[in-house]
Amino acid sequence: MVHPFLFIAPTASMGRGVYTSEDIAAGTVIEISPVVVMSAEERKLLDQTALHDYIFEWGDDSTQCCMAMGYVPVYNHSYKSNCEYVMDYPNQQISVTTVRDIKKGEELLINYNGDWDDETQLWFNAE
Amino acid sequence: MVHPFLFIAPTASMGRGVYTSEDIAAGTVIEISPVVVMSAEERKLLDQTALHDYIFEWGDDSTQCCMAMGYVPVYNHSYKSNCEYVMDYPNQQISVTTVRDIKKGEELLINYNGDWDDETQLWFNAE
Numbered sequence: 001m002v003h004p005f006l007f008i009a010p011t012a013s014m015g016r017g018v019y020t021s022e023d024i025a026a027g028t029v030i031e032i033s034p035v036v037v038m039s040a041e042e043r044k045l046l047d048q049t050a051l052h053d054y055i056f057e058w059g060d061d062s063t064q065c066c067m068a069m070g071y072v073p074v075y076n077h078s079y080k081s082n083c084e085y086v087m088d089y090p091n092q093q094i095s096v097t098t099v100r101d102i103k104k105g106e107e108l109l110i111n112y113n114g115d116w117d118d119e120t121q122l123w124f125n126a127e
Numbered sequence: 128m129v130h131p132f133l134f135i136a137p138t139a140s141m142g143r144g145v146y147t148s149e150d151i152a153a154g155t156v157i158e159i160s161p162v163v164v165m166s167a168e169e170r171k172l173l174d175q176t177a178l179h180d181y182i183f184e185w186g187d188d189s190t191q192c193c194m195a196m197g198y199v200p201v202y203n204h205s206y207k208s209n210c211e212y213v214m215d216y217p218n219q220q221i222s223v224t225t226v227r228d229i230k231k232g233e234e235l236l237i238n239y240n241g242d243w244d245d246e247t248q249l250w251f252n253a254e
Binding site: 042070 | 128129131134135143160161163164165169172173175176177178181194196197198200201
């Protein structure tokens with residue numbers, strides 16, 4: 001399920017991003033997408049490819065990884081993001097929910113650290 | 128762009144698949160999704176992971192590969208598919224178009240060989 005208001009477009013500096021063509025209220029689930037779960041061994045291989053920047057850690061001990069379908073891999077990062085993602089391990093899917101009201105035309109951002117306001121430094125320079 | 132009528136659900140025998148909640152006319156573009164393009168070297172690494180079954184060959188000489196966003200990696204295969212995908216190399220995206228009228232509730236299928244009716248044997252047993 002990808003919310004029909006979402007669309008992908010170029011950003012000023014971060015390649016492509018996810019935007020909304022309509023206002024969205026806080027607390028709205030905007031996407032629920034399946035993932036392909038992979039082992040720690042597969043993760044080592046993926047980390048040597050461009051997908052390093054797209055996969056998510058997976059599993060209770062975070063040693064596995066996953067590649068998500070839908071728009072999940074396209075959301076850019078913010079240390080004060082307007083959306084948050086939740087991993088559903090048993091059902092192998094990731095959902096994305098707005099954490100505040102969002103205006104038409106805004107870019108939808110997640111915090112790659114997990115919580116929307118977690119300022120832990122990432123592996124690349126980000127705002 | 129993912130057509131709002133599309134949804135992902137379990138199939139009888141092929142894991143997850145893409146379905147439509149409304150009738151769709153022949154010749155409708157149901158999805159245009161960006162891809163992450165990778166080199167022949169990266170492809171060798173990906174072929175050792177579960178993503179082997181999800182990546183697409185890419186580029187005029189087909190030595191590169193890509194991982195697509197959206198629902199593109201979720202469509203199952205048929206040797207007589209009801210949709211066809213087109214790769215747009217310059218814009219790094221894949222579009223999916225219906226090749227016949229499709230009824231509400233039908234699974235949307237692509238032919239992993241490219242053309243909707245190409246019966247070349249795949250790397251796995253398929254119908």
